[in-house]
Amino acid sequence: MRRLSAALLCGLSALPSAAPAQEAVPDTIVTGTRVPTPQERVPASITVLTRREIEERGYQTLTEALTAVPGLRVAQLGGPGQQASTFLRGTNSRHVLVLLDGVPLTDPSEPNAAFNFGNELLFDVERIEVLRGPASALYGSAALGGVVNLVTRRAPPGRAFAPYGELAGGTQRTLRAGAGATGTVGAFDYLLSAQSFSTRGFNAIAQRLPDTGERDGFRGVFTTARLGWTPAEGTRIEGLLRWRQNNLGLDDVPRDDPNYSGEDRRWYGQVRGETRLFGGAWTTGLRLAATEDRRRYVNLPDSLSASTADDLYRGTRTTLDWGNTVRLPAVGVLTDGALGFGVTHAFEEARSASGSPFFRTTVDATQRTTAGYATLQYRLGERLDLTAGLRHDATTGFTDETTWRLGAALALPELRSRLRASGGTGFAAPSLFQRFGIIGDFFRGNPDLRPERSIGWEAGVETDLPAFGRPAFATTSATYFRSRIRDLINFNAGFDTLENVDRARIQGVELGLTLRPAAWFEATTAWTVTGAFDAETGRRLPRRPEHVVSVTARVRPASKVVIAPTVLFTGRSPEGAFASYNDQGVPFPYQRSNPPGTVVNLTATWQAFDQAALFLEARNLGNSRFEPANGFATPGRSVLVGTRFAL
Template sequence: MRPELYRGAATAALLLTAGAAAAQTTSPTTDDSTLLSDVIVTANRSAQAADRVGQSVTVLTTQQIEASQTVEVVDLLVRTPGVSLSRNGGIGTTTALRIRGAEADQTVYVIDGVKLNDPSSTGSGYNPGNLLTGDIARIEILRGAQSTLWGSQAIGGVVNLITAEPTRPFQAALDAEVGSRGTSYLRGGLAGVGERINWRLAASHYQTDGFSTFARGTEKDGYENTGLSGRVNIKLTEDVSIDLRSVWSSGRTDIDGFPAPTYSFGDTREYGTTKDLVAYAGLNFDLFEDRLKNRVAYAYTQTDRQNFNPAQAVTNLTFDARGENRRFEYQGVFDIVQGWVATFGAEHEDSEFRTASPSEFTPSPTPTANSVGLDGYYLQVQGEVVDGLTLTGGVRRDEHDTFGGKTLGQAAVAWSLNDGGTVLRASFGQGFKAPSLYQLYSEYGNTTLQPEEADGWDAGVEQHFLDKKLMVSATYFSRDTTNQIDYVSCSSTVTQAAAPLCFVNNVRRFGYYSNTAKTQANGVELAAAAWVGPVEVQANYTFTDATNETAGANLGKHLARRPEETANLSATYVWPFRLTTTVAVQYAGESFNNASNSVRLEPYTLVDLRASYPINDTVEIYGRVENVGDEQYQTTTDYGSAGRGTFVGVRARF
């Protein structure tokens, strides 16, 4: 066995042994997300008890998010089973998060019920690099192909982000943090619950001097982000209410590029800006003595991205893009009889994009722009056929302006035995991803593209011991993806007869997009959690074999930037004088930076130390040391990563 694989296997064994061995004498906290009494929203688009959900879901609660002291959402997600990431530098840079080895743009992100994607990006995926924890109170990570309820892009899974809701007539929150690399983070919120109106407003500002995006560079590349969010619920009658929600953020990221005269990757003064707007307006009304819950909503997202290069004389602007989505939705949830629920709905989405790449030779190019519409209809029925055995089945039909129609199905089973001590789960789901506007209509576009398609299934067991003081789980998953869209280059000698798509109006182009790729992913997710008096231990290990199944030179090669092995361990101890200390370990095995597997990315292990102390019921101080060992590693070749950093902060809840 190669040394790095041996180290990965040893790490996995250590994590799972630690999770099991520490579990002899504890009790879980009352709001811990592993308890079967928790509710899960994402899997069925309506609240369901966890032991009735057949899909694989991980829930991160407010308590867990705050205890992690994590600033960036992706740093939370990568510590959960089945999730890996790569990014081009530090916080705020282009970030690719992959669930179970799927492509980065095959994950759906949802914030407060609104799907996030950027129609102006190459694959219309959402870049989560600008997502800060801020006012987020709960995160659900749904793994596997989930397009039946969530539509296009949900091949890898769904990440559902929920901002905080008010719980008292008036409440306030304030967090402040400073630390290494000139970092500061300030966030606060006000909220209230009234007889008819519930409301919340929150704001945050983060900035850091950062480190060089170029791994061997010396110039620091900083980041700054300002965010605002708000929500209000107006109760018109006992059965009718209005929801208004919005989230806005503006980020500026220093980046490195390819300076003259060598035009090789290195330090530059380039930077990029990203502005995201999410808006939602919904009408909720119940009928038939609350048996039928209805929601009619309008959602809008807008992403503006610009890149600048101060070294250019004619124009500093080098890239300008805007992507917009407008969604109209109806969803109904009907209690058929006791234990049986039907979820159904209809959606219409209009997407638009505009991109331009100014240069010193063409300072004002004509932008590429287009739009597309998508209609979707879905139905899912869930029922408890016998005590503890819940079956779920669903179907979806989508109609796309360009490629036409697509029908999908999904099925799941959850069987809760021994009063919830054992839960067996299995699910089968189909996923699809519509071609992006860029893939259809850009200079490399192909309007004959078909959607990417996936069939995936998983099966697992969750077992509780010692009055739920110890939990262990194991899940096997498999997914086949076909019609995956890939870029095809056109050589300078190709003829129109041999490759007609290389020519537009008899003019050769550099390349085009085509449904040429096929991939496969199989793996195992293991997890353990234990509560031993003042000790809490959480551990997980994932093995993912994600390979290219496309005929050609790369057949059987590992997909780029997807480590086969990942593992996480956290151990928390609450001291008698109320000090809480945590050690957290994150491991990622070797991966490859390119499709041919000729460029290797080394495995790495990161260790963090965290501590917090409640001064009273209102104020808590905390601190952490990230990457204690100052590990030097790369998730993308030639891009830097953060070294050791120390941070301290205070949070107050009024």
Template sequence: MSKIGLLRYFLAASLLPVAAWADGGVQLTTVTATRIPDPVAKVAAGVSIITKADFEKRGYTTLAQALSAVPGLGVVQSGGSGAQTSVFIRGTNSEDVLVLVDGVPVNDPSEANGAFNFGDYTLSDVERIEVVRGAMSGLYGSNAIGGVINIITLRGSGRAKASVTLAGGFPSQGQASAMVSGSSGKFDYALTGALDEESGFDYTPKRMSVYAGVKDPFRSQLASVNLGYTPVPGTRVYVVGRAQQTTAGFPDLGYPIYDDPNNYDKNTNYFGKLGVASNLFNGWLSTELFAARLDNTLHNTNLLDAADPNQVQADEVYHGTRTDVQWNNTVHLPYVGRTSDSAVQFGAEYINDTAHERVNDVYFGSPYVALVGASQHTWAGHVGAQTTLLRRLTLTGALRDDAVSSFGNALTWRVGGVLAVPEADMRLKASYGTGFLAPSLYDLYGQNSSGVYTYQGNPKLKAEYSSGFEIGPQFDIPGFGQGDFASISATYFQSDIRDLITFVSLPPSYTSSTERNIGQARVKGVESELVLNPAPWLSADFTYTYTNAIDAQTRAALLRRPQNAGSAALTFIPAPGVSITPQVQYVGRFSDYLYDNNGYPIAAGTGSSRPGTIVNLNAQYRLNDQFTLFAVGKNILGSNFEPVNGLQMPGASVLLGVRASIE
């Protein structure tokens, strides 16, 4: 064996103990990582792509489920479906994750920290999800400190086809969805409707004396449409519309925790996009102009219960809107000398956000009132370039300037490179980037009062800023007659965040509070990936992520960021048309606010929460070209893991169903 071959296998073997699930293979293409359709192999960032086929193979029906096994991501759900759910990418805050729907930023402006609630989103109309890890503000602006998640909806093409899914299971739950898509002449279409219902579980941990067995239900209704018209070849005029309403119940994290039967969130979300996309001059120029609108309303209600020791009553309305207009362009350049696949992208964006909040609550007989009524807008321009030298080294760069009405300008950038070493079946990726987070409208203008305690937003807040890098190899190794026998990677990442927006109490009485730019954080770690395909009937995916996320001043661990997390999935095809996919997810210990077995917060406030292991099992049997039977088992071993201390994850459930498709 050659020295290069020995080196290749030595490095591959050294990575195996920390290896994990691969990005999805070198043939996959991402449109999110550079705004230019690129093979994942040429992208200088951690990229994971989850397709509709993956949803079916692993039994995913919600966005939170689909993201749970992505390396570098922590999904923290405060109960079950419909509950407040946060995603932490590489240890950064939940508001540092920018979420897109078909390229449109959809973080809710009425959320107190400007984050996205991952607990409300279902997947019936989703074609694929692209996750890009690392600072991406140089392409997308605010919130993209930790990374970007792009939810890409279904689009019709080809012959007309229809599909229907019906399922039911234990405990009382049901799902139904229908989709029609295709194209006819110059028109294309995709229409989806879906209903998901669960009687729910009691998310109060059974270890607590306050456990009362109150089930917290969930209901989601979805309707979406994607219509296109191609007047001339290469130009498509389109409209996308999506409406979803979810209702969910949950207990109170009070003093003590109360198994509340009347605490409900109702979230109504509308999304619309109208645009035109063209490929001009024989494909040398791609251009797209669109306008989009997001309208989100969250209504929380809680009727007073005689048995509630906290005497809570709640009537809260959070209404956020976003108007987004973008013009994006890509110029594909001819081959010059030893360069290839060169392109320049540029564009402009206008965003206008509004937030209206009205809170009228009562705690222990005392009123709590909060109000927000504000808006802010952003003008931005961005430019980027990429090229491949000698067919080995792909270089990318991006620069963006955002002018935000609340504080001024934020200039961010990103550079990266991917070096291909085919002699060693290896690629080496490295990148460096900066990011920023604009203060939320609540941070700037929110106000509330509770007895003698008051809060007032700070309109002089600045943005949070970050800088960080990542570097690591990936090996794509053939073997045993399989061209994609093994794909192994390990990436070291580090990020520093300054001017964190931090809640502070003000002297001399410390009964009033506000927000200030005084916090700092440092995050570093390793995310590793392995995918094995030893035979056409067997594949295995593994993930492992180590994260060290701390407050740079106090050295305390940031909350709900486990140092160790990982997952494993095996897909076994014992006979034609049959697939069985068991999955195991592990979440290590993490710092959190702790509740004792009586349901009260512990005196120290924070501490180390217990780890958890969750086992799922999914099976499919394809009867023929039209019908597929499936069974989905979630948490089949009944783990009592608390992803948020004081709130237990859903118990064991089984869903049985059939998918029918007609062309």
């Protein structure tokens, strides 16, 4: 119920370690163009988090891993498992598409079609790729603000059995354990991975509110299995199955309820085949993927309330995708040409029932989407990379959508610089709830809603600065971005349906500085300045702070020791939720803005043995009570110690 209320009320708001880790294609990016391309030649803003970085910085959830990404602001309502939203370059949380190995993960039964970033653990993830800017020409709906692609671990060649694992425990009765193995045996390769994570947690309700909160614990279990077969060079068939279940206590405001709990399950599977034709010039592949989400939230009667809630959400998605990459011959000064094209078909279904008898909310609906896309890229004069993309999506019941994207990346080795510019359009289709949802006898969804649409562009430069005998003593970067969004979905004046009524304008700059004064020290500062406004009223959009700064460092004082501190500063932001909330006649202590806050984390790793390491992960060292969202404070100070191995 709380999640549905937040979705309704928010409106507009609403990818060598201590122990060796396997690296999957570390020098190329697929997310940015759908064609494997070196990162420096991708004409888009991309951040890549490798397995080494995930471990050295102690990231255990996807939310943690994204906090230091430029242009991205995370707002989580508590600890692991709690609702976590991301605002990428000022766009709504539902405007960020999340993929697992290229397959969408969003739950179709989520009322606002927004992904909950607080649910994902990272033990089976090899890398995280974050693409910023409109990418619907590549991935369709929801990629209006950008894409987050989780790439699972891969088997190393030439090793029949490569086990890995970790065990850690700490404050708040936290226990984290994981074990896995990968290997290649002849023409076959495999991955087996399992992780469990439990914690007593914190009371995330802000101290300024009535003290009725309690600790909200979390228990999560993840398992992943992959089997691949390579019968001949260039031909591969693989199947992947992933399951997770999270059980958690839920915080609520302004009065927390100790009996409010949730269970969140997901099955994910895919079968994929790929082969090369015509001497490797043409790669074609077919993939069938399916996800099934089941979420249940229960609130039993207690001294605070006699009411009972039993909310159930079920969402399924089946995707069939045919993708191709054709390497093109040189044409004059144009080289390294590639044409990508394909067709994808998705079937989505949502079944949900939640809320009280008066405020009963139900959805029972399906929809199908068929899309065709094409991308083209060439290199001019060995230094200018040009890309173009076009996609057409047709969804049952509303207007088709055609999106495009253009980009260029220019290498200037004489100046040790790289220039980048891109622009395109994006869209986010209305959710099944927005089209077909029912609330009591006073609200009906609008099946005639149009997709939310955007147009945006960016331009940036990155420069390496030599000093003190080091060719890249420092790297500076600056990217300006601008976008306009129209047809945003919100309630009509009578609150009895939804309409395309809102518009937004967004601009900002992402500034970066990386210093490498010595081989044992590297520090990166990312400063994002964002102006996100309602185009009608001129007011700032909720939960989009003007300033977000992150400082990450990798310090190696000894050959076997790595220290990774992180400082995260979030500036003041307007708050849009709970403005008119009342509880038993007592007005909610509503803040019109969320004050700024700073959180300091630290991870230290000691490579005690060649194949095993000890680590310490300390979170929120200053015990900050910063509220990323109105009424919900950052979880308090915690420490976790453990060991990690890879044989």
